[in-house]
Amino acid sequence: MKAPLVHNERFVQIFAPLMVGVFALVCWQAAVVAWDIKPYVLPSPLAVGVSLIENFGVLMHALYITLTITVIAFLIAVVFGSALALLFVQSKWIEISLFPYAIIMQVTPVVAIAPLIIIWADDTTTALIICAVIIAIFPIISNTTMGLRSVDPNLMNLFRMNRASRWQILTRLRIPSALPYFFGGLRISSGLALIGAVVAEFVAGTGGAKAGLAYMILQSGYTLQIPRMFAALFLITLTGIALFALMVWLSRLALASWHESYLENEQ
Amino acid sequence: MDAETQTSPEPTAQAPGGPVPGGKRPVVDISQVDKVYGNETRALDQVDLTVREGDFISLLGPSGCGKSTLLRIVAGLSKATSGEVKWWEQDYGVVGQPGRELCFVFQSPTLMPWARLDKNVRLPLDLKHVKKSESMPKVRDALTMVGLGDFEGAYPRELSGGMQMRASIARALVTEPSLCLMDEPFGALDEMTRNRLNDDILRLWKERGWTVIFVTHSVYEAVYLSNRIAVMAPRPGRIAEELTIEAPYPRGNEFRNSDEYAEYCRRASHALEKVSS
């Protein structure tokens, strides 16, 4: 049976926000034309699009740099964050001694310590990665730790009664119980890794062959190439959305078959 | 019908075909057990109870009288503050050895939501590193036994509450336990499902030669299932009275509708009222 598209939930979910976006762009374009706003104050969406095409090579290179830093930092955050969480649940003492430092790292603004890290690190790329890791790691640590602890107490009793080893309890009970929390952490952390990479590059202000999107924005500001600035900004946003979508997809892959949060999708 | 002409049972009369309390070896021997929790709650006070081979004994009492606490001590999940518990006349170390398996059925199904039913049921064997080729036939048997033969590949969320509970019973079956501990296993189910599961449990108890300690707050369930009922009183938790249900097994709807059953229920209710007031 062929139902009208408006009744298709997925279609509506994409279509409705898209319409809002198109409407906003049209208004924006109209406003720029109507009031004759100068491109160095507010470029029209069309001007931004043109700039995106004209500067495609440079922008893609910058995107590549920023994306590389983001992905490396995110992966490091995932590996170390999960490892720390696993360590925390093995011993209350380790958690008590280390967790405050994770919080300190989280609450210290990365902008404030980025200059120090840039001085200490051998090269700028390393420094940017370190800054992004510092921002991205906390949601992984805290979510995964909470997940590893949120085991059904009766299931734990069952494992204990069957004389399960520490290893069996970890791999067969704690880690699967933690998965929904872990994937929640991934969603937040992937966005934060991007923010970390961009913010740290703003502070570092490095140009040359290793210039990322943040530097592109800075430089466009200096030379009043505002459309290019917007184009770079657009790419950053797009990257963030793509990362988020990727995490949503991964978590669906891992959880959809059994977790309650995916039940509503089946009718 | 015989059941309707039957006179009210004599407490000392020995039912033909029923288990013979007193004659068999003790499976669990609890003597003078106290349990005081960290917050000074006296959950158990001088509890004495001997559970013998083939017994179906119910712990009946209002909530908070220490039924779960007693069961957890028997399961080895919690330690008595003082007093002594013996399993097959030995220390807890004997539990888990061949022929000395113990199983626990919780009030909630307690299944792993991320694992399909066969994996859930196989868990106790998996934890003992039993090979899959060896454990799978047992898993299928157990699932068939509880009427879930076709649901091997289902995730728990795809099953109703009663089916999940039966899956958790199947999980208890695969270890071939000789002592089965059940903590209000059917408390959250509707009357019909509960009655059906009660019959299933009685059948398994007979077929498998189990010894069962069954916690409930339902007088009807306790009388229907047990050959002995320990009525527990709260604050501090203790065994206030013991009843023997002499009616022969197998029991079915005939027993549920008999005067004998009604009389036992009256007695158990009376005992419960006394301790609750």
Ligand SMILES: Nc1ncnc2c1ncn2[C@@H]1O[C@H](COP(=O)(O)OP(=O)(O)O)[C@@H](O)[C@H]1O
């Ligand atoms: N872990 C615990 N810590 C402190 N008090 C507890 C704990 N578990 C149970 N209790 C207390 O012990 C008493 C008996 O509890 P429980 O054995 O669960 O009773 P029942 O199963 O008969 O409802 C209650 O008063 C309860 O509050």
Ligand SMILES: [Mg+2]
């Ligand atoms: Mg209880």
